[in-house]
Amino acid sequence: MDFTDFAMQVASAIDNFTNYVSQKFGAVFDFISAIILGINDPLTAALNFVPAWLVIVIAVIGGFAAGRLPLALLGGLGLAFILAMNLWSAAMVTFSLVLTAALISLAIGIPLGTLIAESKRMNAVFEPILDFMQTMPAFVLLVPAVFFFGVGVVPGVVATIFFAMPLPIRLTAHGLKMVEPEVIEAGEAFGASRMTILFFIKLPLAFKSIMAGVNQCIMMSLSMVIIASMIGAGGLGDEIIRSISRLQVGRGVEAGLVVVILAILIDRFTRRISQKIDPTA
Amino acid sequence: MESSELAIEIRDLYKLYGPKPEAALGHIRSRSMRPEDSGHFVALNNVNLAIEPGKICVIMGLSGSGKSTLLRCINRLIDPTGGQIFIQGHEITHASTKELRRIRSSKISMVFQHFALLPHMTVLDNVAFGLRIAGISRKERRDRAAHALELVGLSGWNDRKPSNLSGGMRQRVGLARALVMDTPVLLMDEPFSALDPLIREEMQQELLRLQNTLNKTIVFVTHDPNEAATLGNRIAILLKGEVVQYGRPLDIVISPANDYVRDFVRGINVFNVLSAGQIVDPARPPVVLTGTSVTSLPISRSTAGPVAVTDGTGRILGVVEKTASLGASAADWQSALSQDYIRIAPDQLVAPFLEELSRNGRPLVVVRDDDSLVGVVTGSSVLKALAANSGVKSKCEEARQQPESKSAMAAEQRAG
Numbered sequence: 001m002d003f004t005d006f007a008m009q010v011a012s013a014i015d016n017f018t019n020y021v022s023q024k025f026g027a028v029f030d031f032i033s034a035i036i037l038g039i040n041d042p043l044t045a046a047l048n049f050v051p052a053w054l055v056i057v058i059a060v061i062g063g064f065a066a067g068r069l070p071l072a073l074l075g076g077l078g079l080a081f082i083l084a085m086n087l088w089s090a091a092m093v094t095f096s097l098v099l100t101a102a103l104i105s106l107a108i109g110i111p112l113g114t115l116i117a118e119s120k121r122m123n124a125v126f127e128p129i130l131d132f133m134q135t136m137p138a139f140v141l142l143v144p145a146v147f148f149f150g151v152g153v154v155p156g157v158v159a160t161i162f163f164a165m166p167l168p169i170r171l172t173a174h175g176l177k178m179v180e181p182e183v184i185e186a187g188e189a190f191g192a193s194r195m196t197i198l199f200f201i202k203l204p205l206a207f208k209s210i211m212a213g214v215n216q217c218i219m220m221s222l223s224m225v226i227i228a229s230m231i232g233a234g235g236l237g238d239e240i241i242r243s244i245s246r247l248q249v250g251r252g253v254e255a256g257l258v259v260v261i262l263a264i265l266i267d268r269f270t271r272r273i274s275q276k277i278d279p280t281a
Numbered sequence: 282m283e284s285s286e287l288a289i290e291i292r293d294l295y296k297l298y299g300p301k302p303e304a305a306l307g308h309i310r311s312r313s314m315r316p317e318d319s320g321h322f323v324a325l326n327n328v329n330l331a332i333e334p335g336k337i338c339v340i341m342g343l344s345g346s347g348k349s350t351l352l353r354c355i356n357r358l359i360d361p362t363g364g365q366i367f368i369q370g371h372e373i374t375h376a377s378t379k380e381l382r383r384i385r386s387s388k389i390s391m392v393f394q395h396f397a398l399l400p401h402m403t404v405l406d407n408v409a410f411g412l413r414i415a416g417i418s419r420k421e422r423r424d425r426a427a428h429a430l431e432l433v434g435l436s437g438w439n440d441r442k443p444s445n446l447s448g449g450m451r452q453r454v455g456l457a458r459a460l461v462m463d464t465p466v467l468l469m470d471e472p473f474s475a476l477d478p479l480i481r482e483e484m485q486q487e488l489l490r491l492q493n494t495l496n497k498t499i500v501f502v503t504h505d506p507n508e509a510a511t512l513g514n515r516i517a518i519l520l521k522g523e524v525v526q527y528g529r530p531l532d533i534v535i536s537p538a539n540d541y542v543r544d545f546v547r548g549i550n551v552f553n554v555l556s557a558g559q560i561v562d563p564a565r566p567p568v569v570l571t572g573t574s575v576t577s578l579p580i581s582r583s584t585a586g587p588v589a590v591t592d593g594t595g596r597i598l599g600v601v602e603k604t605a606s607l608g609a610s611a612a613d614w615q616s617a618l619s620q621d622y623i624r625i626a627p628d629q630l631v632a633p634f635l636e637e638l639s640r641n642g643r644p645l646v647v648v649r650d651d652d653s654l655v656g657v658v659t660g661s662s663v664l665k666a667l668a669a670n671s672g673v674k675s676k677c678e679e680a681r682q683q684p685e686s687k688s689a690m691a692a693e694q695r696a697g
Binding site for chain 2: 183186187188192193204205280
């Protein structure tokens with residue numbers, strides 16, 4: 001029996017399906033594109049419009065407000081290093097891609113996580129889907145993204161959203177399920193409705209877990225946005241791919257370091273800020 | 282309707298956990314199946330309880346005996362599988378979700394074992410939480426919450442977070458949160474068991490002090506027999522979901538229904554439960570003095586010791602110490618009347634007066650607030666109660682063992 005034939009049939013069936021979908025639901029994809037570009041383009045423009053020194057000053061002040069001297073130093077020195085590496089505008093493009101993808105992931109992920117925590121049926125439906133999304137290798141996500149959205153920023157962000165969304169969903173649901181049953185009972189015993197309990201008891205008490213999801217979502221977005229440079233998302237990933245193809249090791253490491261610094265900055269800042277605004281603290 | 286007089290009435294309540302609770306309940310009710318063969322966990326098995334308004338009913342049992350389940354059935358945090366529950370005569374077992382929310386915010390409030398305070402709200406907001414749900418205006422609920430906090434001795438802590446408070450203080454907040462709702466019924470789920478022993482006793486006294494003025498119907502779950510004895514007007518003892526005994530603390534201590542109850546109450550300090558009205562001496566009926574005649578003379582006046590003297594309406598006139606020398610002349614009795622006695626209310630604990638009784642022989646006369654006499658506590662009636670508690674039962678008592686001892690019942694009737 002010839003399996004090559006079978007494999008070709010599967011591939012062509014998938015091709016047919018995606019073809020059909022992209023033609024039939026073109027409007028939907030246009031809509032998604034519009035949303036992504038509607039967020040990303042102004043963001044990129046704004047980040048590149050603001051002079052670098054002003055961003056650094058803001059980071060220092062913000063760092064001091066959220067985490068005193070260590071965070072202020074980290075913010076100031078980290079961004080100064082990026083500026084010194086002459087990778088400022090690439091970093092801003094990457095940062096805006098991260099923000100766009102993370103924003104959309106969280107806007108979908110947190111409500112979905114809430115739904116999963118509240119409904120056993122939704123949990124049963126989404127559990128395997130989430131497993132699938134989480135085990136899918138990052139690169140594989142690029143293929144359908146390119147197919148439906150071509151190359152450029154939009155497929156990059158779409159692939160990133162798929163990659164970054166499962167964790168905030170899971171951590172939101174986990175945080176809600178972990179709320180002490182006695183506290184929920186207290187709400188019920190005083191006549192609170194399900195919605196009241198959700199918004200006044202469960203969500204505030206799940207805050208830590210939800211914010212861990214936010215943090216992870218942003219971090220995963222950053223790693224995926226770099227990979228998405230392969231399909232033309234742009235930013236720091238472009239620098240890395242370019243230096244790989246030109247065998248410029250030094251330049252590649254520089255860009256890699258900037259990614260690491262960006263990651264550390266985003267991680268520390270989101271953590272400190274979420275500690276700062278934690279209602280249960 | 283009889284149930285309207287009761288604060289809470291529970292009839293034939295069942296709670297089963299398992300694959301098909303309703304079907305299994307049908308079999309158990311029709312007696313075609315024993316609960317333990319039903320393949321279900323029977324958390325509550327045919328529970329019947331009547332709780333009078335203004336009383337503290339303690340539900341006691343080992344862990345897993347179903348006491349928390351029973352408590353949660355009363356405000357339907359847990360839905361019973363079968364049976365009925367009436368709150369002030371209104372059945373709540375079939376109330377709709379909306380009705381239930383109204384009942385919960387207006388009739389029943391609850392205090393939790395681990396306090397269940399909301400850590401993200403201030404103490405005041407925690408107390409006001411129920412009022413907020415009930416849609417009370419911000420100003421009113423803050424005023425009422427502040428007042429409730431004052432009531433439990435926590436004014437000045439309004440703007441702190443619960444995490445700044447000690448365990449005892451947190452439970453005071455939990456109590457204030459329940460009291461502020463102004464509900465007739467208060468459910469308390471082992472509220473003091475997470476506290477240090479000293480703080481626990483303090484909270485028990487605090488609860489009794491509050492109950493003096495508030496007169497709520499309290500259902501109190503505990504596994505501590507002494508706590509049950511200290512607080513309870515009635516105690517229900519649960520074993521594997523069944524009420525094995527329901528009665529006054531002293532009755533349960535003196536005549537436990539079975540060995541399980543006996544083991545349970547062995548730890549109770551009998552002086553915690555011995556109230557004066559329960560142990561008046563049946564061999565010492567009062568002498569009634571009306572105008573010029575003496576009625577109901579002691580049958581055997583040779584038994585030395587004081588008797589109480591009442592007028593025709595049962596009001597106390599005084600005591601007579603030495604009755605042997607007195608005849609049937611009213612004047613003799615009148616002149617022998619003495620006011621040298623210790624007056625004590627029927628529900629007062631007798632323990633603090635025992636030393637006085639033994640040392641000086643001053644009679645302990647149990648009198649209600651309206652001066653009507655209940656009886657006289659004597660050394661022998663105290664001893665009798667202690668003997669019954671010691672667990673060593675005389676042969677004749679074993680022969681007439683009943684769930685409730687007759688003398689205790691008689692005493693109860695007299696105590697009203």
